[in-house]
Amino acid sequence: AVMGSSTSPEGRRADRIVLWSRRREIADAITLGYRNPEYLPDIDLPENISAVTDIHQAVTDAAVVVVAVPAQHVRETLTTVKDSIAEDAIVVSLVKGLERGTGERPSQVCASALGVPPERFAVVSGPNLALEIARGEPTATVVASESAETAEAIAAMTAGRTFRPYTNTDVVGVEIGGIVKNVIALAVGICDGQGLGDNSKASVITRGLAETTRLAIAVGGRPETMAGLAGLGDLVATCASPLSRNRSAGRLIGTGMGVDEAVASMKQTAEGIKSVSAVVDLARRHDVEMPISEAINAVVSGRLEVATLADLLLSRNLKSEGHRA
Ligand SMILES: NC(=O)C1=CN([C@@H]2O[C@H](COP(=O)(O)OP(=O)(O)OC[C@H]3O[C@@H](n4cnc5c(N)ncnc54)[C@H](O)[C@@H]3O)[C@@H](O)[C@H]2O)C=CC1
Numbered sequence: 001a002v003m004g005s006s007t008s009p010e011g012r013r014a015d016r017i018v019l020w021s022r023r024r025e026i027a028d029a030i031t032l033g034y035r036n037p038e039y040l041p042d043i044d045l046p047e048n049i050s051a052v053t054d055i056h057q058a059v060t061d062a063a064v065v066v067v068a069v070p071a072q073h074v075r076e077t078l079t080t081v082k083d084s085i086a087e088d089a090i091v092v093s094l095v096k097g098l099e100r101g102t103g104e105r106p107s108q109v110c111a112s113a114l115g116v117p118p119e120r121f122a123v124v125s126g127p128n129l130a131l132e133i134a135r136g137e138p139t140a141t142v143v144a145s146e147s148a149e150t151a152e153a154i155a156a157m158t159a160g161r162t163f164r165p166y167t168n169t170d171v172v173g174v175e176i177g178g179i180v181k182n183v184i185a186l187a188v189g190i191c192d193g194q195g196l197g198d199n200s201k202a203s204v205i206t207r208g209l210a211e212t213t214r215l216a217i218a219v220g221g222r223p224e225t226m227a228g229l230a231g232l233g234d235l236v237a238t239c240a241s242p243l244s245r246n247r248s249a250g251r252l253i254g255t256g257m258g259v260d261e262a263v264a265s266m267k268q269t270a271e272g273i274k275s276v277s278a279v280v281d282l283a284r285r286h287d288v289e290m291p292i293s294e295a296i297n298a299v300v301s302g303r304l305e306v307a308t309l310a311d312l313l314l315s316r317n318l319k320s321e322g323h324r325a
């Protein structure tokens with residue numbers, strides 16, 4: 001969804017949240033019954049939430065606009081709505097994918113599609129499986145903005161008994177963590193699908209974090225961000241959780257299902273499948289070695305059999321664990 005949110009008189013919490021839904025029946029169920037029968041059938045939504053099918057109506061007068069559409073559709077979605085967003089609105093991205101063709105991160109797509117300056121942009125990312133949050137299970141997250149003030153405002157607005165945001169100014173690192181962990185979760189899912197055990201999965205997770213960190217540093221992120229919630233935290237949650245679409249898609253592929261069939265069997269987006277080619281393009285442009293992402297890209301594009309994945313990764317030249325190039 002793209003959602004607009006106006007703030008309360010004291011300016012801290014959202015007093016009204018308006019979701020954009022493309023389907024009328026879902027918008028009505030949310031507004032009239034506080035339920036999303038399609039995605040969160042068992043969750044009572046708060047009564048300050050409503051949904052509309054007109055995206056302009058959702059964002060007009062919103063103090064904060066939250067972008068949560070799949071990465072490949074952010075540009076077209078925001079371009080249509082650009083003129084309805086207030087000049088001083090803060091734009092928040094929850095998107096964990098890289099745009100194919102341009103290689104742009106969601107922050108860059110938001111900047112070019114909306115002309116939003118960095119001080120009015122924030123990204124929220126971390127170990128944040130949507131269903132667990134909706135169930136009120138405790139989690140922490142990262143709110144990153146180049147403006148510490150903007151990050152603090154969004155953190156204050158979203159903090160609650162079960163949701164603990166930490167602020168950060170490393171937008172690049174936070175975005176790269178969220179993007180690449182989906183690719184690594186596909187790899188872990190493939191291991192699972194092939195019946196491999198926890199040593200294999202822990203090795204993929206750890207070396208996955210190493211290649212994520214190399215890419216983050218190369219494009220201007222900070223290594224310590226990768227050890228935090230938006231790096232290691234999200235990677236662990238996604239690779240461990242049966243709720244993860246990326247891990248689930250990997251698992252299907254690992255059991256021999258074709259990639260297209262795996263995608264078709266899921267009603268939600270597995271961003272890793274959509275983004276992996278853009279991730280390896282970006283890495284190559286910056287001379288960053290990302291063997292796991294390269295292998296997953298080869299699987300997704302049909303150039304590599306999943307059964308040969310483990311051999312391929314383990315037969316590479318031996319190197320020191322600290323290797324960064
Ligand atoms: N679901 C989760 O647990 C989390 C998801 N995210 C990220 O949030 C983003 C959205 O993810 P989800 O909501 O889970 O995915 P989703 O696949 O459910 O898509 C979100 C919404 O976008 C709509 N959509 C699909 N194609 C569209 C198009 N062409 N134009 C406009 N809208 C379109 C869908 O109808 C859906 O309502 C992704 O980048 C994901 O990585 C981040 C944190 C947690």
Ligand SMILES: O=C(CO)COP(=O)(O)O
Nearest residue numbers: 126127128129244245246
């Ligand atoms: O980003 C997520 C958890 O932080 C959701 O992961 P999936 O997209 O794999 O479901």
